[in-house]
Amino acid sequence: MATNNKDNQWKVDFPIQQLDATQVSRRDFAKFLCLVSGGLAVGSGYVAAKANFFPAEKVQGEHFVCKKDELPQGGTKSFVIPGSTIPYVLIRTEKDDFRAYEQKCTHLSCAVFYMPKSGKIECPCHNGWFDALTGEVLAGPPPRPLPRLDVIFKGDDIYVREFETSPKTL
Amino acid sequence: MSNFREAQNQAHPNKTSTLMVALIVVLILNVSIQIWLLYTALNNALNENVDIAFPAFLASLGLFLVGFGWLYFMPGIIRNKKVKYR
Numbered sequence: 533m534a535t536n537n538k539d540n541q542w543k544v545d546f547p548i549q550q551l552d553a554t555q556v557s558r559r560d561f562a563k564f565l566c567l568v569s570g571g572l573a574v575g576s577g578y579v580a581a582k583a584n585f586f587p588a589e590k591v592q593g594e595h596f597v598c599k600k601d602e603l604p605q606g607g608t609k610s611f612v613i614p615g616s617t618i619p620y621v622l623i624r625t626e627k628d629d630f631r632a633y634e635q636k637c638t639h640l641s642c643a644v645f646y647m648p649k650s651g652k653i654e655c656p657c658h659n660g661w662f663d664a665l666t667g668e669v670l671a672g673p674p675p676r677p678l679p680r681l682d683v684i685f686k687g688d689d690i691y692v693r694e695f696e697t698s699p700k701t702l
Numbered sequence: 703m704s705n706f707r708e709a710q711n712q713a714h715p716n717k718t719s720t721l722m723v724a725l726i727v728v729l730i731l732n733v734s735i736q737i738w739l740l741y742t743a744l745n746n747a748l749n750e751n752v753d754i755a756f757p758a759f760l761a762s763l764g765l766f767l768v769g770f771g772w773l774y775f776m777p778g779i780i781r782n783k784k785v786k787y788r
Contacts, residue, residue, distance in 0.1 A: 551715070558726065561726060562725055562773065565726065565732075569732055569765065569766045572736035572762055573736065573762045573763045576758055576759040577759045577762075579740065579743045579744050579755050579759070580747075580756045584752055638748070675745050
């Protein structure tokens with residue numbers, strides 16, 4: 533037993549009294565909390581700098597995706613814009629609407645899929661649901677709508693370009 | 703002339719214990735608010751509402767400085783008489 537007086541060698545090896553040990557632990561915890569606090573402040577600074585001075589690059593110009601007849605009603609086509617690694621998905625709904633969204637859930641970046649005949653896009657990771665016509669969140673944990681691209685037609689060809697949002701209403 | 707720190711170091715262990723707990727509670731509260739600020743700033747920045755990010759950073763920095771200054775009041779290690787084991 534540690535308190536046995538016959539062998540007190542451990543007291544030489546670890547010469548800290550119980551009361552001191554308790555205090556050291558709580559002091560270290562308080563300092564660690566302060567370190568975490570500093571880390572969070574730095575993180576907030578990074579977010580502020582990134583948002584204000586290095587905004588995300590927008591899609592430049594128009595990009596060909598596929599021909600109209602390659603995509604059946606209720607079908608989807610994944611594509612990547614040249615020069616970017618962001619995956620997108622082009623959806624042709626059963627009502628013949630064409631929509632293009634980033635194929636990354638806004639929750640934890642899982643791939644999202646169009647659920648045929650439902651008019652909804654599903655994120656299978658945490659059961660998140662988006663409206664296939666607007667990209668708005670319908671249910672689940674995603675905090676933001678899916679980023680969207682404009683779909684335009686040139687004859688039978690389908691092109692995408694940066695989505696032009698309507699002026700914000702206050 | 704004695705100051706607050708000297709008096710605090712001479713305080714009874716029960717008092718220093720209470721001070722320590724109060725200090726940690728306030729630090730946890732600060733960190734919780736900072737997590738909320740970071741989460742809000744990030745979500746809004748990704749949603750193209752960048753106006754929130756900078757005030758959130760200032761608030762977070764302010765809370766960190768408050769927490770850092772708060773450590774001044776941390777009780778010192780209790781010094782007992784050295785016991786000779788041999």
